[in-house]
Amino acid sequence: MSKILININGKDYSAEPGKMVLDIAKENGIYIPTLCHYEGIKPQGSCRICTCKIDGRNMTACTTPASHRMVVETNTEELEKIRSTIVELLFAEGNHFCPACERSGNCELQALAYRYKMMVPQFPYIFPSKDLDAENPKILIDHNRCILCKRCIRRKKEPDNPSWFVFKGRGHTTQINVDHELIDKEFNDELAQKAMDTCPVGAIIRKEKGFDVPIGERKYDKNPIGSDIEKGVTL
Amino acid sequence: MSKPIVATTSLAGCFGCHMSLLDIDERILDLIELVEFNKSPIDDIKTFTKQCDIGIIEGGCCNSENVHVLKEFRKNCKILISVGECAIMGGLPAMRNNNASISECLEEAYLNCVSVQANDEKIIPNDEELPMILDRVYPCHEIVKIDYFLPGCAPRADLIWNALVALVTGNEMDLPYEVVKFD
Numbered sequence: 001m002s003k004i005l006i007n008i009n010g011k012d013y014s015a016e017p018g019k020m021v022l023d024i025a026k027e028n029g030i031y032i033p034t035l036c037h038y039e040g041i042k043p044q045g046s047c048r049i050c051t052c053k054i055d056g057r058n059m060t061a062c063t064t065p066a067s068h069r070m071v072v073e074t075n076t077e078e079l080e081k082i083r084s085t086i087v088e089l090l091f092a093e094g095n096h097f098c099p100a101c102e103r104s105g106n107c108e109l110q111a112l113a114y115r116y117k118m119m120v121p122q123f124p125y126i127f128p129s130k131d132l133d134a135e136n137p138k139i140l141i142d143h144n145r146c147i148l149c150k151r152c153i154r155r156k157k158e159p160d161n162p163s164w165f166v167f168k169g170r171g172h173t174t175q176i177n178v179d180h181e182l183i184d185k186e187f188n189d190e191l192a193q194k195a196m197d198t199c200p201v202g203a204i205i206r207k208e209k210g211f212d213v214p215i216g217e218r219k220y221d222k223n224p225i226g227s228d229i230e231k232g233v234t235l
Numbered sequence: 236m237s238k239p240i241v242a243t244t245s246l247a248g249c250f251g252c253h254m255s256l257l258d259i260d261e262r263i264l265d266l267i268e269l270v271e272f273n274k275s276p277i278d279d280i281k282t283f284t285k286q287c288d289i290g291i292i293e294g295g296c297c298n299s300e301n302v303h304v305l306k307e308f309r310k311n312c313k314i315l316i317s318v319g320e321c322a323i324m325g326g327l328p329a330m331r332n333n334n335a336s337i338s339e340c341l342e343e344a345y346l347n348c349v350s351v352q353a354n355d356e357k358i359i360p361n362d363e364e365l366p367m368i369l370d371r372v373y374p375c376h377e378i379v380k381i382d383y384f385l386p387g388c389a390p391r392a393d394l395i396w397n398a399l400v401a402l403v404t405g406n407e408m409d410l411p412y413e414v415v416k417f418d
Contacts, residue, residue, distance in 0.1 A: 095333050098417035099320055099388035110417055117415070119384035120323050124377060127325075127332035144333065215418070224412060 004068040009075065015066050022050055022061040025074060031226035032074050033083055033112055035200055036149035037062040047149055049083050049112070058082075080116070087112045088121035095130060095144035096201075102210045103202030105218025109147060110201075111225035130175075136183050138192040138207055143175050146203035152176060155198050164195070176203070239288040239403050242312060243275040246301040247328045247372060248294025252319040253277070255389035256291070259396045266396075269403050274311075283311045289402060290315045291395075292381070295325040296373040300366035309379040314402065316383040318395065320417065322375045323384050329372040337370055388418050 003014045008025055015024045020043065025032050036047035045060035052061045053073040061074070073079070090096075090109060098104045130143040152165040153176065164187075168177040192206040215221065219235050228235045245253060253276060259266065272278045273287050290312030296302050308315060320326040331340050345351065345359045375381050383402075385394055391414040401408040 095330075097320070097324070097326065097330065100327065100330075101418075104418040105416075113417070114412065114415065117410075119386055119415075120317070120374075120376065125324055125329075125374065127329065127371065129333050131334075221416070222413060 004066060004070075006066045006068075006070045006072065008072045017067065018065045020062055021052065021054060021059075021064045021066050021070070021072055024066055025061065025072070026229055029229060029232075030074055031229040032061045033115070033226060034062060035108060035112065035147070036151065038151045038155070038198060038200075041151065041154045044150065044154065047086065047147070049086055051079060051082055053079060083112075084116035084118060085122075087116055088118060088123060090147050091118070092121040092123035092125050093128070094147065095127060097144075101145065101202040102205050103145075103199075105213070105215065105221055107202060107220075108200035108225065111220040114220060115224045115226065128172075133178070135180055136178070136187060136207075138183070138187040138189065139178075139195055140205045140207055141176065141178065142203050142205065144203075145201045146176055147201055148174055148176070149200055151198050151200065152195060152204060238269065238271045240273050240285065241270045241275070241289045241291065241399075242273045242283065242287040242308065243277060243291040244293065244304055244308060245276060246292065246294035246304060246322070246375070247297035248319060248321045248326070250276075250293070251389040252293035252322075252387075252395075255387070255392050256318075256395050258392035260392075262396060266399075269400065283307065287312045288314060289399070291318050292316065292322050292375050293318050294321045295329060295375060296369060296378055297328050298366040298368050302369070302373075302378055305375060305378055314382045315375075315379070316385060316398070317375045317381045318385045318387075319390055320386060320388045322381075323386055324374050325372040326388070329374075332371040337368060341368075386415065386417050391416065 004017045005012050006015050006024060008028065008030055013024065013028050022032050022034065022037065032050045032052060035049045037043050037050065043062035045063035048060060050061040051058050053076060054064055055071055087109065091113065096109070098110055101107065104110060132143070133141040150167070153167060164178055164183050166177050168175055195204050196206045223233050223235060227233050243253065257263065273285060274280045274283045290308040292305065292308060292315060296305060317323050321328065325332060341359045345354060346357055383398065385398055387394060394410060394414040397410060398408055
């Protein structure tokens with residue numbers, strides 16, 4: 001199929017039709033923040049962080065396929081405000097105590113808060129009642145930090161992955177849950193690491209290993225999230 | 236013109252943020268040139284002796300005394316800065332907010348904990364001299380208006396220094412990416 005033209009932030013780019021706006025932007029060095037999106041998993045567009053102005057409407061870039069002569073704005077003041085508000089809501093809604101979290105410095109939610117220079121959320125903290133699930137010897141699940149992006153659940157749908165994680169409950173009581181019998185039997189260090197890497201925050205933590213990168217050398221210590229796409233630095 | 240006056244306090248905190256303030260190394264000599272300290276653990280002045288310009292608050296509010304001190308600071312300082320995670324979101328003490336009631340916390344500490352020894356009468360301290368523990372730990376800005384927030388656990392010394400110097404000299408705050416961290 002022939003290539004199409006898509007206009008991002010006032011500049012024309014040629015792209016393959018049907019490709020998601022997010023991926024086209026990334027290929028051309030334009031960073032659109034994401035949280036529920038994970039390379040290689042079918043996008044679901046639930047966190048709304050990647051909201052862009054697409055042909056005049058606010059749409060999620062990770063689930064919108066490009067079409068010919070589409071006009072996209074990725075970084076207007078209004079969009080950045082929407083994104084930083086979402087980050088603030090997530091911080092107010094969970095129990096995100098960064099100093100005690102093993103993921104601190106490598107956490108995508110925290111990195112977005114750094115990027116948007118969040119000093120304090122504009123919303124009052126809810127301090128919801130959440131539990132820990134430390135039953136399995138290989139992984140720990142901390143519901144306090146979970147942002148319900150569903151990445152761990154959606155990743156299971158890859159052909160070689162059985163169902164380890166599920167959603168339990170509805171609405172504000174929703175939480176991830178694991179099949180204990182299955183992970184007790186099957187989980188090894190490699191799978192535990194993979195599960196931890198899939199999680200954008202510190203809700204899934206691999207046991208028996210951690211804090212092995214010193215403060216100052218962690219992924220988002222020196223450069224903001226997205227600078228790998230925008231400036232080509234290695235994160 | 237007289238020097239700006241700074242007051243500091245540690246509420247439900249660990250004094251780590253004050254340590255970080257001292258971590259500015261030899262710049263502490265510049266700081267003494269720039270500002271005068273009033274009520275603060277650094278010079279051990281216990282009560283406000285005059286109106287201050289900047290109040291630095293470490294720690295959140297976990298008891299009635301914290302609330303009292305914080306309100307005193309609001310009354311006596313033109314600008315209040317929440318310094319550190321505890322002041323901003325309750326921090327480690329606020330870990331009691333999400334799962335345990337205040338009675339559960341006290342029973343665990345004074346009656347049921349494995350380290351409890353010789354409390355046969357099952358006494359939970361409740362002398363009226365003691366500050367009353369609040370139902371939960373409150374971030375400072377939920378009690379009084381806070382003007383600036385400097386996150387970190389503890390906030391990097393450079394962050395506190397840059398912010399303080401900017402406020403005192405009236406320049407714009409330059410807070411580089413590397414120094415604004417939540418841990």
